[in-house]
Amino acid sequence: MRQAEYPTRISVLYALPAMAAAVPTIPAYVLLPSYYGDDLGLGLAITGVVLLLVRMIDMLTDPVVGWLSDKTGNRKIWTGAGAVIAGIGLWYLFSPPSQPSAIYLLIWASVLFLGWTMFQVPYLAWGADLSGDYKKRTTLTALREGAGLIGIVLAGAIPVLINAPDRAAEIQTLATVTLTLGAVFVALLVWKVPDPVAQHKRTSRASFGRGNLWATLRLGARSLRDNGLFMRLLAAWMINGLAAGLPAVCFPLFVRYYLELDQDSENILILLYFAAAIIAIPLWVVMAGRIGKHRVWCFAMVMAIVAFAFVPILDAGDFAAFAVICLVTGAALGADLALPPAIQADVDDWDRYRFGVRRTGLLFALWNMTNKLAMALAAGIAFPILGAFGLTDGGDEKTGALVVLVLIYAVIPIVLKAGAIGMMWRFPLDSTHQVAIRRRLSRRND
Template sequence: MSSSLNSAEFPRQAILRYALPGAVMAMPLIPAFVLLPAFYAETVGLGLVRTGLILLLVRISDVISDPIVGLLSDYLRRWRLGKKIQIAIGAIICGSALYALFTPSESAGDLYLFVWYGLLLLGWTIVQIPYLAWTVELTSDYHARVSLNATRELSGLVGILALSIFLVITADYGARQQLAYAAVFVVGCGVIVFPLLLSLPTGRLHQPPLKLLKSLSGLSGNRLFFRLLSAWFLSGLSIGIATACFPLFITHVLVLPEAYNSYLLFIYFLSGILGIPLWIWLSGRLGKHRSWGIAMVIACLAFLTVPLIGAGDLMFFGVICLITGFSLGADLALPPAMQSDVADWDNYLNRRDSSSFLFALWSMATKLSLGLGVAGAFVILGQGDLGQPSGDAEIDPFRLAVIYGWLPAVLKITAVALMWGYPLTARQQQAINRRLQRRNRPLS
């Protein structure tokens, strides 16, 4: 790999060009993962259980593509333009699927949702894996990786906030028109921003890529990877449950109009932006793993109070959105930076850079956890609704509140237990990088 990028010091302009596409990639998170399940279940009329099961099937089929795309990414890194060509193709697939998914016809059914949601996730995977793995090339410094990942995720939150403002402005247009306008807005931003990313220099991987079985066997000794991945999966599962329940909670527990979805999401993500600088500062003093653990504990305390909320308790729920949003900054910025450190450790153990493959497994765990969270929440909430043509089944407000509040808290506490004594600290990571540099130093 080219060593010109592998430095803690790199131009701020390069950081900006790397981070800006994160805003566009994050924009669909609100409509695709928060609003879309309820939209297809209730407005399109597929029903809670059917929608949840379709989304789960898409997620399960989608995870098969992750290791394949990861191995392909490591293979394409042997050419300097390989990474860029892959990202460009993925962006085109993602944009086309996004528009189709957000503009369903009146006759759209199960197959329509399955196909276009699957293509959206496939395009997302093709872009996301090389995009995340790029951080391993950009810097090998423990703390600089936090800043780089935090800048990308901060950009993502700004993108989400921008789309939240857009959704607030278009809140009176109705769900169908609002999602259609959102699709045009996101695709237009992508056309402007992605060329900036593709103008970045990239390293070249001189080692031949490993085959799938050899890549998997090389992971057997990397217990740190599986420990971090398990905590990330549990955290993602809690996020999937919460995002599925969020719009339903506003409608069926707070008994507020749908427009409040956009207002409260704006508060949530604005709080996330404000929280990121604190988590960067704290990780520099306590380490990434401890800072992430503290953030998850804070979120748990807020989630535990959710069943106390009743109809009209807007201020109470607004405070919960502020607290959990503030903790979100740590969820977004710190675990991917820890994964970059794990990629260095894996490189040292197995004498081969498989960072794209590792981030492919990371992406696979992310999507599977979110899918299981959404499907699980919808199936529990929609018991007895299987086979009904619409989303008219009664939802028990207390059951919804317990699923939305207590299940994520239990999952996050388990993730904290896994991470609190995590041994890959700044000192250990710096020692690993010194050994990698000595190993890769050419003989005189």
């Protein structure tokens, strides 16, 4: 298939919905558990069990949605429908009655995460479909992830700007902002951004998600084992995701118990972290175009390792020193977000050339599942261990717990990132190979 090249405004319109989708991310993952469990009186134990069940179901829907997206060959339908469903779930979940039941939480959290998956998986695959150019894919992914980071910063700024009187007003305002931005940006996405797969399916001989779901998954499992590039990238993505997830879930605990800083300092540090990621993304894009995406990603991981190496020497009250670490690791986060999905899009080209079937949606579904698994493992590993060492218990003697906190926050991520670098440094799919693959796909009208 000779792929059309779209103007920059199409890339921007494609990226904008990521901003709306990112606004409720921190509230949904961080604020809602304590809001339902504590503020609304549902109970922490019941809330935790319900949300764990929802997340398990959520992970199972990824390959189903990915397969259906490939089978129908239409990203617009799934992305638009997912946005509507997620919007309905978001409103009811963020505007609960004064005494919600566990069933209420289960239903509307399930609706939200189902819609989120229906939106996110085809949306990621759509980005890979829009351009086959090695450099433009990086730019497109960077725009999307940069927009998502702006959404996260916006979510942090809104409660401060509106001076919300309580948690309920804060969460409802975030829901309103999300739905307003989402309605505009998703409408522009569906209206203005081309869907190359849907257009190509009408004239192509290529196979789109052939067979039923179970047969596709069984065939896919065998062929994915033969796709060493995908498995290698997915493993590195999983390991680095865990390396990023551990500091993320431990960040508030590290600031509060190790550095002994207040809430205002924590908010400033979070803002610095995400602002550095946004600012650094254009630099990573330029470097990737010159020396290759996988090498630049490795450089960013090395930079994060160097920054984490200074964490053990911090003392209580070291705000300035830790702010520098947040700036460096935040800049590295920009590469983590912008480059691996662009590499995955190139790997999808190889997968389509090698196995003769377009399954971009399914591959990005597995990508999405891996990311969710990494974050779930981060919380599942860190919190029980820190709880066992009594980090949050009363009392003055917490030396052992603080040592463990540093190990989880910085030392283990250093080891994990080193492993991911070892996997990716000699990754064989560079710009030269990708251009050759795209040329062969074009001659094959795939």
